[in-house]
Amino acid sequence: MRPTRLLLTAAVSGSLLLSGCGGGDEPSEEASPADVAEGTSLEQLQTWPLTGERVGGEGTAEKDRPVLVVKMDNTSSAAPQLGLSKADLVVEELVEGGSTRLAAFFYEALPDKVGPVRSMRATDIGIVQPVGAAVVTSGAASQTVARMVDAGVTFFNEGAPGMSRDTARSAPYNLFDDLTVTAKEVEGKTARPDDYLDWGSADDLPQGRPAAAFSAVFSAGHTTDWRSTPDGYVNDNTFAADGDEFPAQNVLVLRVEVGDAGYTDPAGNPVPESDLTGTGPAALFHDGRMVEGTWSKSALDAPVELTTGTGKAEETLEVPAGHTWIELVPQQGGDLRVGG
Incomplete structure (x- = not known):
């Protein structure tokens, strides 16, 4: 039986823009049995949900924020992509024109520059919902926005704290995000996400x-x-x-x-x-x-x-x-x- 998942949702209409300030990403303190979310064992808190690897030291795999997923372009126009070395898990999905995009998952560590950030697709609902992830995106078609809202998925559009354009690159392949800043917008006590895989x-x-x-x-x-x-x-x-x-x-x-x-x-x-x-x-x-x-x-x-x-x-x-x-x-x- 998988542990109970706390899904972070946001009530939004059209696009969602959030505000906040920057900051770092410190490890959690070691949990006591009383601190463990219902259905989550201490053994699970000692492994990362997106890799299954053991947590180092005396920390636990419970952050004060949800998983963040960045939608990234995956064409030659995106080169060089930044931030993938700090991702815990990546999903590659088909998009229009026969090309692909990446959904890069970040939980254990947050890069201060990741991208290029591109738009969401309806496929992303099934990709991110199992761990209640919040999505970092450049936007989406109105049909996709409506479906993401109906599914209760939190997302950050261009203009949210942490996002900026790299003027040395050509649009639309020049939008990047500082996840240490964006993460501040969804801080708060959350349960450890479910394991993404067995x-x-x-x-x-x-x-x-x-x-x-x-x-x-x-x-x-x-x-x-x-x-x-x-x-x-x-x-x-x-x-x-x-x-x-x-x-x-x-x-x-x-x-x-x-x-x-x-x-x-x-x-x-x-x-x-x-x-x-x-x-x-x-x-x-x-x-x-x-x-x-x-x-x-x-x-x-x-x-x-x-x-x-x-x-x-x-x-x-x-x-x-x-x-x-x-x-x-x-x-x-x-x-x-x-x-x-």
Whole structure:
């Protein structure tokens, strides 16, 4: 049973602009049993919810703010992306025109410059709701704003404290956020978020098969290439700044159905929406091998559950604790290409 989640919501109309001041991000004090939120164990407070890794020292994995998710551009126009090295977890999703955007999750540490920040999509509801995250975005289409509001998702548009334009870059690829400032807007006692995935030990991971390299194909125009190294997985066509790449120990590929969000972008391209409910094939990559399985998600605010096997032999697939990149690869028009 997952711990009870405290979902932070905000009543907004149209776009949401919040105000506040800057500040740092200090670790929590060690919790006593009386301080633990209902349904949350002391053992859970000793691991980070977005990585499953142990908390260092005598701190706990309970901040005085929610998880923050930054929507980031993922095209060559965004290069170099900043801040990914401090992310706990990243989800890559299809957007219009066959390109992708990133939802970068920050909880353990907050960078003072992350981006380029771009707009939200309806797909983001199912991505952020399981941990009650607040979203940092440049904005969204009115249809998306209405759905985010209806879902109770807190978000920060351009103009919120912490956001600024880098005049050395071209718009719209020059909006960045100082998360240490934005976080002040949602400070207050909150329960530890749910674990984003079922975390476990690499020793318990099924053997799977060798997979030294693989490619997540989102469309004819975009493929994300991965290669296994002794230190984890390297994204060979990343747009991240040198030395600021995401430190992926795991890559989780979920094959998802993609529908039409019901509107077009300014260029007339239909906006896709990935369906993050139901079930589909999954592939977990760790330490140069791939384990195949099935993902399921009962509702947009429910966690992703992973299993291996079938029928009576079906077992929960736990993701080794560590930094994980999740690829939402379309069932139709997408592909997963695996090398030995």
